[in-house]
Amino acid sequence: MSTGEVFVHPTSTVHPRAQLDHGVWIGPSCFVGEKVTIHRKTRLDGHLYIDGRTEIGEDCRFSPYSVIGTEPQDVGYRGEETLVKIGRRNVFREFITVHRGTEKGGRETVIGDDNYFMAYSHIAHDCRVGNGTIFINAATLGGHVSVDDFATISAFSAVHQFCRIGKHAYVGGFTVVTQDVLPFCRVAGMRPVLIYGLNAIGLRRRGFNRERLGALKEMFKILFYSDLNTTQAVEKITKLFPPHEDRDEILSFIQSSQRGIIKKASPQWENESEF
DSSP: OEETTEEEOTTOEEOTTOEEOTTOEEOTTOEEOTTEEEOTTOEEOSSOEEOSEEEEOTTOEEOTTOEEEEOOSOTTOOSOOOEEEEOSSOEEOTTOEEEOOOGGGTSEEEEOSSOEEOTTOEEOTTOEEOSSOEEOTTOEEOTTOEEOTTOEEOTTOEEOTTOEEOTTOEEOTTOEEOSBBOTTEEEEESSSEEEEEEOHHHHHHTTOOHHHHHHHHHHHHHHHSSSOOHHHHHHHHHHHSOOOHHHHHHHHHHHTOSSOBOOOBOTTGGGSOOO
16 A cells, blocks of 8 residues: 555555654565654565564665564563664665664664665674674674674674674674674684784775875784784884874774774784785
């Protein structure tokens, strides 16, 4: 049926109290629950299940067979009122799951703007995903994970609960992340996960110039290839490099880490050219 500027396929079920802005398009065999809000021009291609207290921003697209806003997979969850909040212009491909938050984790799972989630990605309870991230097929977040802006998590990689993925970081395929991933870097592996230097390709695509990349590389050498421990390396970077958004991002990330950072580096990277 069509109501004003909202289209709902006759095989779909939309609760009468669900809030749909103009331009929303709902294809066949979808379910939209009572507490769902969908903002303008968002499209559900078909066979979507969206329930719970879920708010979806403008211009998002959902491919078939995803489940959004259902109960968290947490044995301590007792039916509390929690939510999923999704920003604008996000793309959700097939078979994606996004779960609501828990009371102990802040009650909300939050996804920002302009993210691309490929098939079978999973966003668990109380996660926070920034803007412009890419989740490649079957990338999986445990609960309470934070993924910062422009990070990429590659296929079949898993991030342990309470870990953080820094800005512009790149997690290689089949990686098991159990500590925080520093901003701007590449990591890959299982036992152990190794640092593979800068995410230089991604950074160049984001407009980082040669000077900026060179400064980051020198900071990484101090952190990962010197004989200094982390505290000493932070002190040396603070002395050698003037205040700058990249330097401050790295130092702040390290100082606020609760699980520690991945620090074991691949031996071949130190002498490789990144430019």
